[in-house]
Amino acid sequence: MRTICFYFQVHQPYRLKPYRFFEIGDDHYYWDDFSNRSIIRKVAQKCYLPMNALLLELINQHKGAFKVAFSISGTFLNQMEEYAPDVLESFQKLVATGHVELLNETYAHSLASLKSKEEFQRLVQKHQDKIKQLFNGYTPKTFRNTELIYSDQIGAMVAEMGYETILTEGAKHILGWKSPNYLYCNSIEPKLKVLLKNFQLSDDIAFRFGNRSWEDYPLTTEKFIKWINAIPKEEEVINLFMDYETFGEHQWAETGIFDFMKRLPEEIFKHSDFNFSTPSEVAAALSPVGKIHVPTPISWADEERDLTAWLGNDLQDEAFERLYELENKVKGIDDPEIQRDWDYLQTSDHFYYMCTKFFSDGDIHAYFSPYDSPYEAFINYMNVLSDFILRIKEKEKVATTL
């Protein structure tokens, strides 16, 4: 029996409001409540609510034979509590079926794994606590790092924290001739199982589904099943990893994406030898075929599958360095607002908006960015960060005079 593993990423950042130089030192609230709320509400209507309803229906219809996994970032969990309790409830119902696995990530959807082990561990723990609190004590066993960022070192760090399984990208340059359709293990800590995204099939759904100029348009369930049946019999698992917003937001309802998903499980049961599993089930059922070597970090973003969507240009590196310089100082400050802002400022999206790779994947970046240009994103972020630094200094001063 071969298996398909669906994992959906659910994330929204706390976007910054337009924050001008004149406000530094005066206005200490950085978040664009209005646009954050309206985006959550908009996507809730187009994606979260209808897709959650569909998944619940499919799970019930197939009595648990159909199953999926979610990674829901902490910033999204918080925004659901604030702006979309109806969406939260629908996720809780899904998890309550017992056929939905929740993955652990960093609470702030941050890039801390690249910078600070201690901060990384703190944010992972915080995310776990939040999941426990919202999902009836649920404790995740599988880890997925922000944007599927992974390296041997990050894997070892995650293994050390007790996780048995991690998800990442089946990037061509790390796989070489190897297939992503097997279970692998970390090269430093072999007890950590590594699931690799089949980016071909995942992106057929996530990116190409509604693209009329794609040669395989329209993608039907028949066609999809033909493709997976053509995969060599010895290959054991197809990892379909994608943003949850694929359904109804990136691919609009009009493209037929919901109908595709509605029919897919039934057709797969009928016309293939595949079933469905969650990541921890895959890790338990299969044995790793070998170690996967990832000396430098990979991710699931852009053509390069590297970190250049978030880090590497001067704007990003400057913002990133200035932010993490504050880590030790922030730790000592017992102030819920400072702690909240510290978390939210780490969210990877802020750095993504500063990406200047205009010519290859720039249009995707522009689609997701609230700014007209990476330069504006940088200016706004640095203004906010400058105020944040002043607040920290202020707290330190108070602490020393006490």
Added chain:
Amino acid sequence: MKVLMFGWEFPPHISGGLGTACYGLVKGLAHHNQDIIFVVPKLWGDEEPLASFVNASDVSIDYREKRFKKLWKNLTYLEVSSFLVPYLGPEAFEKFTDYAIHDRSDVDESIFSTKYEFSGKYGKNLMEEVSRYALTGAQIARDRSDFDIIHAHDWLSFPAGIAAKEISGKPLVAHVHATEYDRSGQSVNQPVYDIERAGMEAADHILAVSQLTKNTIVKYYGIPEHKVSVLHNAVLDASIIKSSYNKTVPEKIVTFLGRITFQKGPEYFVEAAKKVIDRDPNVRFVMAGSGDLLNRMIDRVAELRIGTKFHFTGFLKGDDVDHMYAISDVYVMPSVSEPFGISPLEAVRHNTPVIISKQSGVAEVLNNAIKVDFWDIDSMADSIFALLHYDGISRMFKELGSEELKKLKWEHVAAKLVTVYQNILSKQS
């Protein structure tokens, strides 16, 4: 004396320094009881009644007048379309850069229609408007003979001034507020340069807003020195501005305010900032404005890793400009080539000590300021540091600077201008 003056804009509808300077000059001349016929491409109706205004958009051209056809032939070189526009505010700049090369095929038709609605802006039809403006100048000069002298401000109105001179035979004064060399460095826009030069050559006398500009005129336009007088700008109001704005950050603030373009030397400000921040972290630098070098400056700031100490505000207008001056501890104008540069005087009005480049006209009138070569970032950094830390100098600059400002009055400028007019007329007779 009655002056027929050609401008391009007049307050309150201005997009740059030219309109402000014309306003000050007209106001000063009115103080000396001079009559002025002030022509602008477009009147809005809310201009202060300091002159007898003529709206060029209301002037009908008598196309049967043979002399006009001849004039037009001389103006055909203006048909070359141009991207390059002076005095462009950052907002206009962004819009302007979007324009594609303009199709000029309709020009003859529209320019000889009896009426022509000018935009009076610096838009894509600029060259067409400049040409039509010249014809308007000719028509006005033919219709009225009640003026003694013609005065044209900058290249936009030079063709109008030349035409008016040809029709009326009255002497022409060409007033140079900026040259193509200031705006573009060595990569000049040839059609604009040609018009500037034609205006200077046709003029009986030339006024330059600074010695610096006079030097440019002599060096790059081949004009004999004796034909050029220096007439510095002044300030409309020299009073000290008490602002209610308070700084919200504990650090001192060093400000650059202006277009972020080659002419203004923004990169030298960034490099100097780095040097200062390395020595003194308790200072913030602000670059206020917009322009084609903005993104390059942001890149450089990030590269120098001074992003939490160096801020960008984008284009500021109205109240925000006052706010910016008010909270600044030092104002820097590192212009590579600035014919005059009024903004440091605004800073002085806010009691902010200033550092200006030696390559600016304002350096010739403002003594209580630190003057550095625009390229000398070490000296610029030193000066910033000194003004931030040695209260003695900044206190002195504050006191003496505001005293100095009081002497820079448009009345004085206008008095000097009247003498220039008289000299020209006496030579004529």
